[in-house]
Amino acid sequence: MATDTPLVEMRDIRVAFGGVHAVAGVSVDLFPGEVVALVGGNGAGKTTLIRTLSGAHKADSGQILINGEPVTISTPRDAKDLGIETIYQTLALADNTNAPANVFLGRELTTRWGNLDTSAMESETRKLMARLNPKFKNFVSPVSNLSGGQRQSIAIARAVHFNARILIMDEPTAALGPAETEQVRDLILQLQSEGIGIFLISHDIHDVFDLADRISVMLQGELVGTVNKKDVTKDEVLGMIIMGKHPGDVTQQDIAELH
Ligand SMILES: Nc1ncnc2c1ncn2[C@@H]1O[C@H](COP(=O)(O)OP(=O)(O)O)[C@@H](O)[C@H]1O
Ligand SMILES: [Mg+2]
Secondary structure, three states, X not given: OOOOOOOEEEEEEEXXXXXXXXXXXXXXXXXXXXXXXXXXXXXXXXXXXXXHHHOOOOOOEEEEEEOOEEEOOOOHHHHHHOOEEEEOOOOOOOOOOOHHHHHOOOOOOEOOOOOEOHHHHHHHXXXXXXXXXXXXXXXXXXXXXXXXXXXXXXXXXXXXXXXXOEEEEEOOOOOOOHHHXXXXXXXXXXXXXXXOEEEEEEOOHHHHOOXXXXXXXXXXXXXXXXXXXXXXXXXXXXXXXXXXXXXXXXXXXXXXXXO
8 A cells, every 4th residue: 555655764864972873874764554663683773763753862964754855853743743653662651540531641622611521532532442442442440450552552542643644663562462462463453554654663573573564674873774574584684683684695504593
């Protein structure tokens, strides 16, 4: 379902901290309805790269295009205005309140008398969840009582309700069990079918391999390469992550050493 114009194009992005080239000229892109996994070991520069897209940190140089148009993203507000939402690993939920309160956190609906419109927020949240995660049924309990997958659903529902077209997810399934991971997986498939593009960030290829359409690998601030998931094996991607080798250059001996 990809179209010709990428939702996101990041071109030759550079970020240095003192003498450390955290991101040393990286280009990645993302099409509508696509999941691009951004993988690499700790310190590879994934978070720093993606923070330039979410408006958390300004790049030293490089260009970002959204729907083909060059943009300046200086703050998280700029990013949100461009339809870019970030689901942080912490999820940033208010634990002692319920799902509807979290979906509308900071953007509460009010009645014409200025009171919180809890019934409108609940009915909106029920509609959203019916679409995104029909298994989600608990609209009453504080979200601290909910499972990791349900909590993730709430964070995503919040992003999508406020018109995210581009979703950045940091290690979305790392802390989840298999059933939970399955729930998040279904949610991601639903978002894809709605044309939302997703950057999935992970240090572990096993966490994201199944979900990815393409995989961009970073090592020591540089892009090793971007591959189509269907063209590669996990071992080949591991070879990219650990050795910085391109899939065709990974030998049987390399693979033996990876295990
Ligand atoms: N705020 C910062 N100040 C100084 N160095 C940083 C900062 N953030 C990241 N770095 C360095 O930049 C490099 C890339 O880090 P990071 O983007 O967090 O990698 P990853 O997310 O792939 O683990 C690392 O060497 C890290 O120590
Ligand atoms: Mg990181």
